[in-house]
Amino acid sequence: MEIHGSNTIGATLAPMLVEGYFHSMGISPVSTRSNGKENEKILTGKRAGTPIRSLVAAHGSSTGFKALYAGHADIWASSRPAKPAEVEQIAGRANLNDADSEHVIAIDGLAILVHPSNPVNQLSIETLGKIFSGQIRNWSEVGGTNKAISLYARDDRSGTWDTFKSLVLGKQFALDSSAQRYESNDQLSDDVSRDPTGIGFAGLASVRDSKVLAISDGNAPALKPDQLTVASEDYPLARRLFMYTAGDSAPQQARDFIEFVLGSEGQAIVSESGFISQNPIAVKPDFDTGVPDTFRRLTQNFERLTVNVRFSEGRTKLDNKARRDLLRIADYLKREKLSADDLMLIGFADLQSNELRAQMISELRALSVRKALEDLAINNVAYTGYGHYMPVGSAGGNNGQQRNGRVEIWVQRR
Known part of the structure; x- marks a missing residue:
């Protein structure tokens, strides 16, 4: 298995994830060494006497796409989303925008x-x-x-x-x-x-x-940048770290590795490496003086989960990360012995022409998350909208719409 691309991911995180994945397969010990080239590492081990090897080459995100396109990489590690030109270039083999190819492995704060x-x-x-x-x-x-x-x-x-x-x-x-x-x-x-x-x-x-x-x-x-501001992507320079694969045509080992990385064990390694895990935890936010009293009262008996739901198109279509995050929320409820009654969804909108329109959009976003949770047998979750108040970014434009247009997940304190 070869992973090429981002130095941010490849310097420490990717080798740690590969080692954790090898251990999960019963491979021990795992050896990590340089292959003589700067910013490249080889991890090796044996499983039932058969040698297992993985290369991590960390020369920059753009180099990873070139390696994936050329067939030299099984996984492209990238600290930015795939560019439209890259998506188009490889479209004959895979759709890099699809959930089978695009995998958010961690959140980072620049x-x-x-x-x-x-x-x-x-x-x-x-x-x-x-x-x-x-x-x-x-x-x-x-x-x-x-x-x-x-x-x-x-x-x-x-x-x-x-x-x-x-x-x-x-x-x-x-x-x-x-x-x-x-x-x-x-x-x-x-x-x-x-x-x-x-x-x-x-x-x-x-x-x-x-x-x-x-x-x-x-x-x-x-x-x-801290646990809550980065994990929720409220921090202005928060970013997603990605691994891309060639969809259904990716080697089985690469697909198994990605599943390990996205799971709770892999995300624990993400946290250990110094990046922000996507495993949700409950945090009591440290409100600044600008937070309205109405919002303080609304959330006074709740803690906020370190995850925001964001949208890929329009106002209500969940993006690839959000769909995976809802599974993590379901696991969190089970682990903490909580129910749907303990959750509250609060939707937000980017700046709109009037308050009524903003309120409607924010409620529709929260409702779309509520319906998605119902598909996971988490029914009748309380939801509300908070309009275009409490923005986390500058209003307008693609970046403002994506960052301000969100649904926060709050959990009732026991």
Whole structure:
């Protein structure tokens, strides 16, 4: 089995998942070694005397697609969604947008890193764009000391770079030519932690000795990446980590491995690696001062599960991750000995032309999740809508609609 692609996934997480999968098959011990090439690892073991081998090559998300397309990879690890051109290119073999091919294996927060001595604690996405494009060049312009800013960024083959480019730079900004570029998240973070003037970005698992900033988007409150904000994808720079396979034509071992990764055992390894697991847990949110009293009263006897349901098309079609998350919620209820009566669904809408329209959309979203839960024999779950209030991102556009248009899952405290 060969896994090619993202350094974010391949540096530590993918080898840990492969080792866990081998152990689940009764393969022990498992040996991990370099094959002599940078950012590549080979894991080996024996099962009933038969050698088992897996290669993890972590050279960037785009390299993984090329390997999958060329037939050199069984699994493409990617820290960004498949691009439309990639979906079209491989359409004759598989639909990368289909649940049989697209697998969300973990949630990551794109951490904005500075030196531990930096007095700046939070920035907006727009300010980040100005910093990394060179429009803001001195820390004193954003509340820091009078020192020139040094930029650290991932390289062009990286899905982390693609995510940063999409969420922060967009079409408005271009990366300043002074930025130092890296293939490795860990090396970037280590260099930032040694540079009092530095700022960079990396996956959440690579924070290491750097300081993490809180980030705001539009009028939404600034959030630091943590268990709840990242798992729910409320954090503005949260992102999904993917593994792609060639649908039904994928080798059986690759399909079995993906099923292991998506299950509770694989997700426990995700958490152990420093990324955010998709296994739901209940958390009492730390509300900021902007949360309305009506919402506080609505949720006062509840805790929030670390999962949001989001939608792929229109207002009510659940995306691939959401369908899997509902199975995880069903497992959570069984494990915690809870019932449908203990759940509450709260739907939200992106900014609409009037409150009534926003309320209707938010309720329809919650209702669609309620109906999907009924297919899992979880019946008559309480639901409500909260309109377009309490946004987690800037309003409008594809990103705003997807992030603000969500259903939160709340569970009653016993």
